[in-house]
Amino acid sequence: MRVAAGVDLGGTAINYTFVDEESHFLIDGLFEHPAKSKEGPAVCLQQIADGLALAASRAGVTLADVAMVGLDTPGPASSDGVLSARGSTNFVHADWAGFDIRHGLEEKLGRRVVYLNDGNAAALWGHVAIFGPATDATSIAAIIGTGLGGGVITPGNAVVRGRRGFGGELGHVLVPYQSIAGIEGMRPECNCLRTGDLESLCSLTAIERTILPYFLARDANHELNRSATPHEAAKRVRGLAERGDALCRRVFQVQAHALGLFFDEMVNVFDPDAFIVGGGAIETGEAFQQWFLDEIRAGMPTQRREQQDIPIHIMPNGDCAGARGAAIEALGRLRTAG
Numbered sequence: 001m002r003v004a005a006g007v008d009l010g011g012t013a014i015n016y017t018f019v020d021e022e023s024h025f026l027i028d029g030l031f032e033h034p035a036k037s038k039e040g041p042a043v044c045l046q047q048i049a050d051g052l053a054l055a056a057s058r059a060g061v062t063l064a065d066v067a068m069v070g071l072d073t074p075g076p077a078s079s080d081g082v083l084s085a086r087g088s089t090n091f092v093h094a095d096w097a098g099f100d101i102r103h104g105l106e107e108k109l110g111r112r113v114v115y116l117n118d119g120n121a122a123a124l125w126g127h128v129a130i131f132g133p134a135t136d137a138t139s140i141a142a143i144i145g146t147g148l149g150g151g152v153i154t155p156g157n158a159v160v161r162g163r164r165g166f167g168g169e170l171g172h173v174l175v176p177y178q179s180i181a182g183i184e185g186m187r188p189e190c191n192c193l194r195t196g197d198l199e200s201l202c203s204l205t206a207i208e209r210t211i212l213p214y215f216l217a218r219d220a221n222h223e224l225n226r227s228a229t230p231h232e233a234a235k236r237v238r239g240l241a242e243r244g245d246a247l248c249r250r251v252f253q254v255q256a257h258a259l260g261l262f263f264d265e266m267v268n269v270f271d272p273d274a275f276i277v278g279g280g281a282i283e284t285g286e287a288f289q290q291w292f293l294d295e296i297r298a299g300m301p302t303q304r305r306e307q308q309d310i311p312i313h314i315m316p317n318g319d320c321a322g323a324r325g326a327a328i329e330a331l332g333r334l335r336t337a338g
């Protein structure tokens, strides 16, 4: 038996899966192990290896069956898994700076390892979940979390990685946000120093920093004005929006309309087969998800008749998306390598 493993290294947890050569996943749902990434690469790589052995026994395979490993992590990193020399939110230990995590894991496991950033891995999973493993479709996925990640998947399940690993960094694409109704005077600023890119309007950070303060300043009696910190307030927006709070719905409507403007740009670049929306923002009940998708569509400028019906999906099995996408990438390499 030959299988490919998917290893999704997050800030606090590692999530594992395995896929066989018939593209069947061998673990339902999550198999997690603590990441200990704050303790640096030596400790974290050992955690990955230990967790892989536990996950393999859960999946009913042996480590000898694992012929290829797909690894995904948050960025920034090169397309081949060299983490940014300037460090990142998830890899704060000094030894991570400029660390070649793909190669490091390859040495630790004695297996070939392929690398994707977490947004691209999730996008690949969403693509295959919707279109099947053998498809010539094109799709674009936006993952709304603390920031906004995602990916562009082209025919043959090819991930657009880009020259330096920044392919599919959708969050830093500028959108014409001034056309969104009811946010006159808002200045959405991003960590990347752009004003009005997708992440500056469509992320948890955007809620906390820009959108929520804008609306709370115009509604002195709203309960979130009594929150201890802006971060606490921002974390409550999704729940309140789902329960129908008008101000919090407006916050999500602005995000959806920004996404609609972005998707419109992508319609004209790729004429894709589908858009996929994932991430913590839409880990809600189905009614709210459908409302959000409808608002994205409402935020898109009028489409030409042939493109009006472009599907917009919610990411299936969102929790497992990174690990499953990484496993699919590894399986693809395994097939190519023979």
Ligand SMILES: [Zn+2]
Pocket (backbone or CB within 6 Å): 171, 172, 173, 190, 191, 192, 193, 194, 197, 199, 200
């Ligand atoms: Zn940006």
